[in-house]
Amino acid sequence: MNLYNIIFYLFAAITLVSAFFVVTTRNVIYSAFNLLLTFFGVAGIYVLLGADFLAVVQIIVYVGGILILLLFGVMLTNKIVNVQIRTGATQILPATIAVGAFSGILISLLVNTEWKKVGTALPGASTTANLGMLMMNEYILIFELLGILLLVALIGAATIARK
């Protein structure tokens, strides 16, 4: 049991436990803050997979952008009289059965498949330079398209919300 494994299980536990509370707690604010922990756990898993740049992007974009946006959504769509913003749940029993069966099938499929593994060594160098080269050479079209998509999303969101 080396340090890598211990850190992996720590981040896995953080991610899965907080994700469980995201989808089960009745208080919307609590589940938003549990989502914060989930995003941090996923960023840690990215670091363990050697994706340092992606981990930082995960924290900046998800925690700094998307989560704040979601909290705004929660605040603006409730008549706030106290901190308890509650939400109901529906179809819990059938959903539990279906999702349990689905995840069981998925996990047994993933575990029993013989994946062709090629490289297992930890990459020593930072991935940022490599990602930048890829983005500006082979994936330049997707990069430009994503720029246009973000512009369209910005204008579209502003137009829809102003109506």
Next chain:
Amino acid sequence: MLNVGLNHFLVISAVLFSFGIFGIVTRKNAVMVLMGVELMLNSANINFVAFAKFGAFGNQGQLIALFVVVLAAAEAAIALAIVLNIYKTFNSINVDEIDSLKE
């Protein structure tokens, strides 16, 4: 078995995906449904990065994961604008009560 390999990351992503589906199916609040979608996108990203490390794809898996993050940001912005409009129209964002496209 205890040594961390590809399967561990795949199992985590599968469980995260299942939690996302559970959230989408059971929650009534539209913002909570969005949170479920974010969980599912995160689990897909974990798969991309895991296969980028254990397969022979270089850093391309990480790049695709970056693109997914951008798409998630755009999706969250648009969806929240729609949710705000729904709240203005119906005075509620419970997805089980909203069953008509306009008032």
